[in-house]
Amino acid sequence: MSIDAAEYRQRRDRLMKKIGHGTAIFGSAPLSVMHHDVEYPFRQESDFFYLTGFDEPEAVAVFAPHHEEHQFVLFVQPKDMEKETWTGYRIGVEEAKKQYGADEVYPINELNEKLPQYLKNADRIYYHLGRDDTFNQTVIRHWQSFIRQYPKRGKGPIAIEDSNPTLHPLRQIKSAREIELVRKAVKVAVEAHNRALEFAKPGVYEYQIQAEIEHTFGSYGMTPAYPSIVASGENSCILHYIENKRQVQKGDLLLIDAGSSYHYYNSDITRTFSVGASFSKEQQSIYELVLEAQLQAISQIKPGNDYKTIHDTAVCVLVGGLLDLGLLKGDFEQIIEEEKYKPFYMHRTGHWLGLDVHDAGVYQYGEEKSVILQPGHILTVEPGIYISPHIKPAEEQPEIPERWRGIGIRIEDDILVTEDGCEVLTAGVPKSVEEMQKI
Known part of the structure; x- marks a missing residue:
């Protein structure tokens, strides 16, 4: 056992x-x-x-x-x-x-x-x-x-x-052995993502990249933790895209969300990069914004902080950036209060991770009281921006210029809450702009 x-x-x-x-x-x-x-x-x-x-x-x-x-x-x-x-x-x-x-x-x-x-x-x-x-x-x-x-x-x-x-x-607080099992699932998922970064080239099909990822899982006796998402081009704007049948073109964004499962304990990683070319100006602007939101959210993870702060931090960074880019307009606090950012960012910033990919346990009690982070919690942090070709801005928000449409970016890591802060378990997969530009 x-x-x-x-x-x-x-x-x-x-x-x-x-x-x-x-x-x-x-x-x-x-x-x-x-x-x-x-x-x-x-x-x-x-x-x-x-x-x-x-x-x-x-x-x-x-x-x-x-x-x-x-x-x-x-x-x-x-x-x-x-x-x-x-x-x-x-x-x-x-x-x-x-x-x-x-x-x-x-x-x-x-x-x-x-x-x-x-x-x-x-x-x-x-x-x-x-x-x-x-x-x-x-x-x-x-x-x-x-x-x-x-x-x-x-x-x-x-x-x-x-x-x-x-x-x-x-179940929420993981034992030393549970953490070890998650680490093993993470190690293999890191290898699979790095293999995908090497393999993804213009002309390959999404399902071929999926096969490389899941072959890596299987070679270690592991299985996919969930249906692997390999979403190129406009498909990157579909949150749970699993058809994986499009041929990848040069300059496409490629969003890969895939994790492995080991003795039922799971990993969950997302990376987004441009295939065979550097980011376009618009792609890089959105990527840098999502990465900053993720890094700021991760900085809030330590014992004693509440879970809600992680999401609130990411939202503040994303809204500020979208205002600077002209994709949102109006009062910063009002946009957040009325959730007018949701056409671009419609999900939460993460979830518990363990025996289930979306693991057991609540995130808050009622409207006001959020769960307090403790050593042994494992969670994901995965902000994103999705500018669908069919996006409809919130009321009184600007129309989206064509050059932004079709950009979908998510960056996700698995985080362990430690005694004095946190550890990014999935740090072995690159995510800086400089590293992504080299692919």
């Missing part, structure tokens, strides 16, 4: 301390079908994996700290050689108990029979109503059964509480 058994046990202990007399239920990811009977590659549900390390479908984890004997219970697929011949080996009930530290393990087909004993003395059920509607209904039926019995018994779960606010703050 990528995380040792002791760390998984510590995670479960922290969760059970928080839920007290409740019972928490987490389901695995189901197998998914692409078309007919062809299955997607299996990817475990992150909360379930975080607590168990168990990497098979059709499984359920139950945490009942109030139970006298079984605080951690797994339900898994039993051994079945006929089915395993078709879909791969299963660890089975007995081996799961040996390897994963559960107090008890049952076959998954006994879930409805066995689950009530772990609910009957709980005061509430911690469960996130996710995309698996069938399992959602299973949990709700058990809860409703106890609700009906409550007038006679006077105990049992009377509420279902979303498990995310309880578990996700634990």
Whole structure:
């Protein structure tokens, strides 16, 4: 396992301390079908994996700290050689108990029979109503059964509480081992991006560049963390462009947003450069502005600062620059307050990174209170400006001259919050104007 058994046990202990007399239920990811009977590659549900390390479908984890004997219970697929011949080996009930530290393990087909004993003395059920509607209904039926019995018994779960606010703050702060896994994913993604910088030439197709990137991932036993974005020319203005089929032309901007996944821990890097030629005057002006916004935002990352400051800093730099370039006009503070910059910059400046690319955890509590950065947070910083050929300026803003249209630039790095500041994990990919001009 990528995380040792002791760390998984510590995670479960922290969760059970928080839920007290409740019972928490987490389901695995189901197998998914692409078309007919062809299955997607299996990817475990992150909360379930975080607590168990168990990497098979059709499984359920139950945490009942109030139970006298079984605080951690797994339900898994039993051994079945006929089915395993078709879909791969299963660890089975007995081996799961040996390897994963559960107090008890049952076959998954006994879930409805066995689950009530772990609910009957709980005061509430911690469960996130996710995309698996069938399992959602299973949990709700058990809860409703106890609700009906409550007038006679006077105990049992009377509420279902979303498990995310309880578990996700634990996931946000990364352990030393988690940081090491992210570093490994970052190292390979850095190599892949640098390979793409060398390979990208006029005349190649976006999908050929994607193949070079993902070949690098695969050569280290890693997979893409998300569909790779290789967006040339006007495609650079499409935030989640994944068609990757255009032929790259000399002087095109090429925006590459790609990251690798290692034992489910992810990297996420974006670079933008001009292919086979120096930046045009307009391209360089926008690139320098985005880079300055990113550097200023990164400078705000240290323990004790709030998350919101990162985005606010980037927005202030971008708006100031767009005003200087004549792409916005009016009062600086009013433009920010009324978000009149959004035709150019419509997303946030970053996100948490870890087991999920957009990792678990909130960014603020209500309208006013932002999350305070702590050592062990990992986040991305990715400001951008996108001047689509079809851009429609905000009300009372100037029309965009043709020479600016079709310029899309984003620069993204992965940042670890340290005890006294931060570390740019992805610094191995160049991003200065001088380095980009040499490509």
